[in-house]
Amino acid sequence: MTLARKIGKGLGDLPNSKAVAHFDQAVDSCFDAHLRGKPALDRLMYTASEVGDHSMIWLALAALQGPVSGRGWRPLVRAGALLGAESALVNGLVKLAFRRERPDVTGPHPLPLRTPLTSSFPSGHASAAFFAAALLRNGASWPIYYTVASIVASSRVHVRMHHASDVIAGAALGAALGELARAVFPLLPPQR
Secondary structure (H helix, E strand, O other): OOHHHHHHHHHHHHHHOHHHHHHHHHHHHHHHHHOOOOHHHHHHHHHHHHHHHHHHHHHHHHHHHHHHHOOOOHHHHHHHHHHHHHHHHHHHHHHHHHOOOOOOOOOOOOOOOOOOOOOOOOOHHHHHHHHHHHHHOOHHHHHHHHHHHHHHHHHHHHOOOOOHHHHHHHHHHHHHHHHHHHHHOOOOOOOO
């Protein structure tokens, strides 16, 4: 076995390690004990998870930046292209490297929700959320984007679509990719 394959296999096994499983179980128990089963919070989290599907919330927020900046559709088009590239990378290549099972769900969800077919690790919702927050960040509005990103990301644990470690890894990966994209392909490039 080549060194690259050994490293890849080792990384692929990381999300399934005993320490990570223990952490995920502890977080899931905390969600069960304190957060799940509260109708208003369930509604918020299921809604956040749903609007995170296909980056709908992020595209809507990018569309709002056009009129504010006087740049028309340019922020939406750029955000769409960048979010598409981020999704292809994370939901394609990265998830293929890990192929982690999603959390076991006992019983029905309290609200309807689409179940993805991709691997659980890392969370694509969390990655897209923090990627978009980095892209959209401007002036004093940055806390709004990161608050929405945190809600969307944590909703994936709440609705039992992801383990907590999936969400943390997705958020970290999305934030790093977002900062890179922001530096190379800013959503609002300087006006000439």
